[in-house]
Amino acid sequence: MTRSASSGPAFVAVDWGTSSFRAALIGSDGSVLSEVAGPDGILKVEGGDFAGTLRRQAGAWLSATPGLPVLLSGMIGSRNGWVEVPYAPTPADPISLAAGILRQTLDGHPLLFVPGLIHVDAHDVPDVMRGEEVQVLGTCRSLPDAEVVLPGTHSKWVTVRAGRITGFRTxxxxxxxxxxxxxxxxxxxxxxxxxxxxxxxxxxxxxxxxxxxxxxxxxxxxxxxxxxxxxxxxxxxxxxxxxxxxxxxxxxxxxxxxxxxxxxxxxxxxxxxxxxxxxxxxxxxGPTHAAVDGLVALARVLDLLPGAAA
Amino acid sequence: MTRSASSGPAFVAVDWGTSSFRAALIGSDGSVLSEVAGPDGILKVEGGDFAGTLRRQAGAWLSATPGLPVLLSGMIGSRNGWVEVPYAPTPADPISLAAGILRQTLDGHPLLFVPGLIHVDAHDVPDVMRGEEVQVLGTCRSLPDAEVVLPGTHSKWVTVRAGRITGFRTxxxxxxxxxxxxxxxxxxxxxxxxxxxxxxxxxxxxxxxxxxxxxxxxxxxxxxxxxxxxxxxxxxxxxxxxxxxxxxxxxxxxxxxxxxxxxxxxxxxxxxxxxxxxxxxxxxxGPTHAAVDGLVALARVLDLLPGAAA
CATH class of the missing domain: 3.30.420.310 (2-keto-3-deoxy-galactonokinase, C-terminal domain)
Structure with a gap:
């Protein structure tokens, strides 16, 4: 079944980390209609006013489309973020991550917080990540078997097999x-x-x-x-x-x-x-918009993209 | 040959590190006659007034015995200390360390600065220490073959064979x-x-x-x-x-x-x-006074202990 493509806004994709905020308005065919980015990482948001930050950064998109959903990944879903989303276990794929989403509402807009991932090894030693799992999904849309390296403050090496995250090390x-x-x-x-x-x-x-x-x-x-x-x-x-x-x-x-x-x-x-x-x-x-690509992959599972080919 | 023991002061042993100062008045039979210790590590000495610190800590000993020598080890002989003593190479023993001593004078007292050690491995990678080499000498007076572990800010693992330091790792x-x-x-x-x-x-x-x-x-x-x-x-x-x-x-x-x-x-x-x-x-x-023991071993080589058995 194919549906007719549409360029109307379908959802807002937010990659909200410790030190940066990035958001994109995604069209119903999965394309990026508009983007914003700023230094409003969760540690920079005064008084925990995450709602105020989101309204300031994405307010024009939200008020233009009542009920527009917002899909958020990264440290915004941590203990120090907006709400703490329990970690989802490995192995993980878009379907299992979507099942772990925590839902809230802001001004009539559904807020969908993507869970981070926990991997517990054979010695009961856990490893965790928040945000990178979405970048990995975005990277592996066209590469279902790979070792994905995400350099940074806490670098992650993530093993993906048949499109599923099977393990990772920080x-x-x-x-x-x-x-x-x-x-x-x-x-x-x-x-x-x-x-x-x-x-x-x-x-x-x-x-x-x-x-x-x-x-x-x-x-x-x-x-x-x-x-x-x-x-x-x-x-x-x-x-x-x-x-x-x-x-x-x-x-x-x-x-x-x-x-x-x-x-x-x-x-x-x-x-x-x-x-x-x-x-x-x-x-x-890998792709330069891995986080947005990953959130779009999740949006497909969540049926947020009525205009996109399956 | 034995000489008669004497309890008269023979030299001042100073172990002067980054964060602490320890000195002992050593008798001519190698025994400790008196001790002082303080927090005047080289980083705490204002304006680089090391002479003033030594006079304050050991002035009574020095004025009581004109010409009394002072043997100093540790970071006091580094670039940030009183004078920079070039590192002596491995393998090292009391004789080679004594040969690397840098001499100065203060108020008529000979100041003898013990060199640190440098070990260069087969890949031309150097490792260095200052002060620990004297503790190792003190430890190995009764244990000529050992791996000596000196835990601390920069822990050292020092290999000693037949009383000589053959290598070490920080x-x-x-x-x-x-x-x-x-x-x-x-x-x-x-x-x-x-x-x-x-x-x-x-x-x-x-x-x-x-x-x-x-x-x-x-x-x-x-x-x-x-x-x-x-x-x-x-x-x-x-x-x-x-x-x-x-x-x-x-x-x-x-x-x-x-x-x-x-x-x-x-x-x-x-x-x-x-x-x-x-x-x-x-x-x-190991021994609790390893630094003093090591400085006494060096003093023997330097003929500072007329009353001690060889």
Whole structure:
């Protein structure tokens, strides 16, 4: 069965994280009609006035279409967000994620909060994510078997088989970098934050080859101290060390037969692809609108896209 | 040849680190005649007035014995200390360390600054220490073959064979703990700093068993988040994770036939011995005055102890 396409608005897709807010008005054929983005991450919303933020950012769309639904993913559904949505378990796909949605209402608009995911391994050790699961769905619409890498504050390596998220692992790479650079002796010999290709490469290779990270990190002090690394290369070397260690840890558990795809912040995706090349891994760049793509995939399951082909 | 023992003062032994100052008046038979200690670590000395600090802490000893020598080890001989003493290379023993001493004079007293050590591995990667080498000498006066563990901000694992330091590895365990606890999300779910035995044990075992530290660390968030770890256990769990990872990394390179000895801060030595028991390693407690013992061993080489048996 096919239905006639329509360009009328079908829903608002919101990717609302810790430090950023992005929203898109989606047409009933699944296309993006309009977009807004701002720095109103959940930690920046004063007094927890999430409703006020949403009205300010998307108010024109909402008032133009009474009852227009809003589909929200990311940390907005966490304990520190608008409402806490219980994590959905792995394996997960659009149907199981849709089943975990928590519904509220704002000014007559249905608010649909997408759950994060929890993966509990064989040793009863949990790992969690919020927001990335939607980016993975968006990435895997055209790639049902993949290892999806989402670099960031808490990098995620997500295994997808037949369109289902079967497991994932978090690496605290970005947060470690900030804490080490800003609050340890490793930052004191660094001059500047500009990307230094040789320093980054040296760091990636050492971090990838050295099993003990807390030992490898000390080389970010001893190499500049002994004139083996230029002060302006130290920050990139440290970044490389952490990313190299992440690749080492992640690839020890990844399934080598799967294609590897990186999605997220364009600068980080580039950096991770550079690191991958250095260690001989083929890491492709994923779609640039993975979150919107994932929310559209969910909207299909939720019957929010009357005009879209199934 | 034996000489008659004397209780007259022979030299002042100073162990002067980043955050603490310790000095002892040593008799000519090598015994400790008097001791002082204070928080005047090199980072706390205003305006770099190290001479004023030494005069204030040890002035009575110095004025009582004109020309009394002062033997100083630790970060006082670093770039941020009184004078920068070039690192001495491995392998190192009392004779080679004595040869690297940098001499100055204060009010007619010889000041003898002991060098730190640098170890450069087969890949031209350096590691360094300042102060611990003297503690190791003190520990190994009665134990010429050992792996000496010095827990702390930058933990050191030092290999000693036939009384010579042949190599060592640094792990940034203490500094990582402070940065992670104070400046990342891992500190936010922690309640208090009190030692929690079960939390510590769980951390040690997980840190020891998990190769990827930046992944293991995230469990200090997910376990309390999912009710698997009590908030009051989180700080000890994080400490255990880092110490377990240190043991894993260090033991991968240690020579298992050597006895393992921990020296330094009594609380940390206890903690490391608890961790060792959990993973099945026999870790002995070393002497409590290892730094003074090491400076006395150096003083013998320097002929500062006329009354001591050779």
């Amino acid at each position: 690496f605290m790479t970005g947060e470690l970098y900030a804490a080490l650079k800003g609050h340890t002796i490793l930052g004191r010999l660094a001059e500047g934050d500009a990307h230094h290709a040789d320093g980054f490469a040296a760091g990636v290779l050492r971090g990838y080859a050295t099993p003990a990270l807390s030992h490898a990190l000390f080389t970010a002090r001893t190499l500049p101290l002994t004139g083996r690394l230029a002060p302006e290369a130290v920050a990139s070397y440290l970044s490389g060390l952490l990313i190299g260690a992440e690749f080492s840890g992640a690839l020890a558990h990844a399934e080598p037969a799967l294609p590897h795809v990186a999605v997220g912040d364009a600068r980080l995706v580039d950096l991770y692809r550079t690191a991958a090349t250095l260690i001989g891994l083929d890491l492709h760049a | 792990f940034m365990t203490g500094e990582l703990y402070a940065a992670l606890k104070g400046h990342t999300i891992l500190g936010r779910l922690a309640e208090g700093d009190a030692h929690h035995a079960d939390g510590f044990a769980a951390g040690v075992l997980r840190g020891y068993a998990t190769p990827a530290l930046s992944h293991a660390l995230f469990t200090a968030r997910t376990l309390p988040l999912t009710g698997r770890l009590a908030p009051e256990a989180v700080a000890s769990y994080l400490s255990g994770l880092l110490i377990g990872a240190e043991f894993s990394g260090a033991l991968a390179h240690a020579e298992p036939a050597l006895p393992h000895v921990a020296v330094g801060d009594a609380r940390l030595v206890d903690l490391y011995r608890t961790a060792a028991t959990l993973i099945g390693l026999d870790l002995h407690a």
